[in-house]
Amino acid sequence: MNLLLSFAILIHFSTHFYGNCIPDNVQLGSQTTLVVPGLYILGFVGRAFILETSQPVPNFRVGLTVEAVEGKYVCSFDVFLGDFKVWSSSHLSRFFTSEKCVLGLTWDGDLQLTGRDDELGWRTATYGQGIQRLQLSNTGNLVLVDELNMIKWQSFHFPTNVMLWGQRLDVGTILTSLPTNDSNSYFSFEIQRKKLVLFLNSGTFKYSYWEFNPEKPVEISFVRLASNGLQIFNDESHKIAQIPSKRLQLLRFLAVENTTGNLGLYYYSTKTMKLEASFRALRNKCDEPNFCAADEICTVSNKCSCLEIKGYSRNFCRNSRVEMMEIRGAVSILRDVNRKIVNGTRESCADSCIDDCTCVGALFTSGNSECYLYEELRGVKEGGAGGRNGAGDGGRGLGDVSFMVKVLKGGKGGKTLKKWVLVLIVVGDGLVLFFHLTNEDILHKKENIKSTDQY
Numbered sequence: 409m410n411l412l413l414s415f416a417i418l419i420h421f422s423t424h425f426y427g428n429c430i431p432d433n434v435q436l437g438s439q440t441t442l443v444v445p446g447l448y449i450l451g452f453v454g455r456a457f458i459l460e461t462s463q464p465v466p467n468f469r470v471g472l473t474v475e476a477v478e479g480k481y482v483c484s485f486d487v488f489l490g491d492f493k494v495w496s497s498s499h500l501s502r503f504f505t506s507e508k509c510v511l512g513l514t515w516d517g518d519l520q521l522t523g524r525d526d527e528l529g530w531r532t533a534t535y536g537q538g539i540q541r542l543q544l545s546n547t548g549n550l551v552l553v554d555e556l557n558m559i560k561w562q563s564f565h566f567p568t569n570v571m572l573w574g575q576r577l578d579v580g581t582i583l584t585s586l587p588t589n590d591s592n593s594y595f596s597f598e599i600q601r602k603k604l605v606l607f608l609n610s611g612t613f614k615y616s617y618w619e620f621n622p623e624k625p626v627e628i629s630f631v632r633l634a635s636n637g638l639q640i641f642n643d644e645s646h647k648i649a650q651i652p653s654k655r656l657q658l659l660r661f662l663a664v665e666n667t668t669g670n671l672g673l674y675y676y677s678t679k680t681m682k683l684e685a686s687f688r689a690l691r692n693k694c695d696e697p698n699f700c701a702a703d704e705i706c707t708v709s710n711k712c713s714c715l716e717i718k719g720y721s722r723n724f725c726r727n728s729r730v731e732m733m734e735i736r737g738a739v740s741i742l743r744d745v746n747r748k749i750v751n752g753t754r755e756s757c758a759d760s761c762i763d764d765c766t767c768v769g770a771l772f773t774s775g776n777s778e779c780y781l782y783e784e785l786r787g788v789k790e791g792g793a794g795g796r797n798g799a800g801d802g803g804r805g806l807g808d809v810s811f812m813v814k815v816l817k818g819g820k821g822g823k824t825l826k827k828w829v830l831v832l833i834v835v836g837d838g839l840v841l842f843f844h845l846t847n848e849d850i851l852h853k854k855e856n857i858k859s860t861d862q863y
Contacts, residue, residue, distance in 0.1 A: 434458060434542035439512040442474045444481045444505060444523075452476040455486075458511070459544040466490030466660075466676055466683070468548045472511045477502070483509035483521055483529060487550055487563060489572075490676075492683055494548055494661060497521060499568040499586070503529030513542055519552060519561075532561045547574045569597075571633050571662040578630045585666045593698070595669035601627050604640075604651075606664070606671055606689065608697040608742065613783060615742035617697045618671065618689050622649035633662050637687075638673065655686035668696045694789040695741055705738060706789040715785060720815050725765035729817040732758040732770065738811045740771050740780075742787035749779040754810050761814055774808040785813065 442454050452475065459470040469488045474481055483505045484498035497503075505523030513519050517539025521530040538554040539561075545551060549572070550563040564575055569585045571577060577599055585595040593610045602625075606618040622628070622640060629643045636659065637652040653659050657675040660683065664671055671689040676682075693699045694706035703720075704712045717733070724730050734754075747767075749760055754772045757779035761767040769782040788811070 431459070432543070434513055436513055436515050436517065436540065439510060440472050441511075442472055442483075442509045444474055444483075444507050444509055446507075448479060448481075449476055452481075459542070461544055461546050461548075463546055466492075468494075468544055468546070470544050470550060472509060474509045480504045481506065481509075483523055485511055485519075485521055485530070487544070487548055489548060489660060490683065492661075494570045494572060495550065495563045495566075495568055497530045500584070501530075505529060513539075517552070517560075534561045548572045549575075569595075569664040569666065571631075573633050573635070573658070573660055576630050576632045579628050583664050585664045585669065595664050595666075595697075597664045597671055599628065599631055603628075604631070606669065608669060608787075610784075610786075613744060614746070615697065615744050615787065617669070617695070617741045617743070617787060620649075620651060620689075624648065633659060633673075635659055638662060651687065653686040655684075657686070659686065669698065670696060694791075697742060697787050700786075700788070702784050702786045704788070708790050715788065715813075717813055717815060720768075720813060724768070724814060724816075730762055730814050731817045732761060732812040733815050734758075734810050734812045737790055738788055739791040739809050740769070740782065740785075740787050740811060741789060742782070743771075743780050744782070747781040747783075749781070751777050752779050753777070757810075758812055761812065768814050770812045770814075772810040772812070774810075 440456055440458055442456055445452060454474040455471045457469050457471045461468045466489050471486050471488065473484045473486050475484070476482075481504065482498055483503045484496050486493055486497070487495040503521055503523070505527065507524040510522045511520070512522065514535065516535040517537055518535040519532040519542060520528060522528055532552060534552055537560045539552050540555045541553060543551050543553060551559045552561040553559055564572075567575075567577065567581065567583055569583050571583065577583075579599050579601055581599050583597040587594045593608065596607045596609055598605050598607060602621065604620040605616050608615045608617055626642050626648050628640055628648070629645070630641050632639050632641065634650075637650045639647050640649040640651075642648050651673070653673050653675070655675055657677070659673055659675050661674050662672070663674060668690070672685040673687040674683045675686050677684045690696055693710040694708075699710075700706045700712035703715050705715050706712055749757065752760075752772075754774070757770050757772040760779060761770040761781055764781060766783050767781045769785050771780045771782070772778070791809070
């Protein structure tokens, strides 16, 4: 019954503004109102489209939306390419309301979202600037213009997790995903002076998990999404690099996926009649930072298994009797530049983690003598030496990689670094992971046991 009611209200709202009834602009004094249901309806979405472009499907449309989220109703103003949301007023801050959701362009030129008792939930703050109307361009840019068609406000200046074709993003711009199931965790794509970087932001920690470095050591000024890829330019507006599309079709947008943190370039497939990815930065599930939970490892078969390590604990501050165990065949895809130590050795990297009571693991790369410390065991996967994620190091090898975990010390003595070997036991169709401190020659003699070096 609830689903039928939701569908009926959605049709009522949408058809009133759809098709030829949709104007090509919104004038001063215009208002669009959606009634918010009095009772909470799980899965409810009510939408009124008020603008759309004239190009062939998929075209851009702008809608006022009421959506059921976490026991409340969210009022938002959204831009869609087909059915894919490419911009939203609620991306960074949701406006919860009741009774009604109103979009209005005031007589003094301020575009606003209001709710019950005219509560203000979002605005462009463009009052007093001579605004005449709201328009939607063929590139998906939502703009407020004056009587001379000069742009006074545009959605392109407030990017979310999407970059549209033709859009330019300057150095320092950050695209952010919506929060994951953990409200303190989200993904971001950052345009830095030397490289493009994907980050997992978790509480106070910020871990990078993919990078794109131009082959030449040059500084980046801005990026632009072209028909055949993401183009990178320097301060003289010369193209210095490009992340190419794998398809001949026109690219429509770049997006940081909200659930996986992957970065994709998307085109419209006339064969499937859907938006498809022509490029993805992360090549397999184990490279996705949240594919496995904390204290789990991602296997070569893209499955997650618990890191059941004897002596491992999340809090070592109360016990100084600890040591580092090196796990051969394991690596972390995450890097925290704020917990990075350079020009050290594997042993000094281990000592740094031992001396830091918040550290639970460390990663050392011999090729550039870099040490990374971790406050949680996340992003761990089976792997060996070499580049990061198969991309992002510009083709430069990182040499041997040593992943170490802090454990409670079994005996007496000073700081120690022991080698553990990650092994797989094949049991039927499943895999059981465990760590064993033993002689490597013994492992090779046991039946049905394979070291990760054999993959």
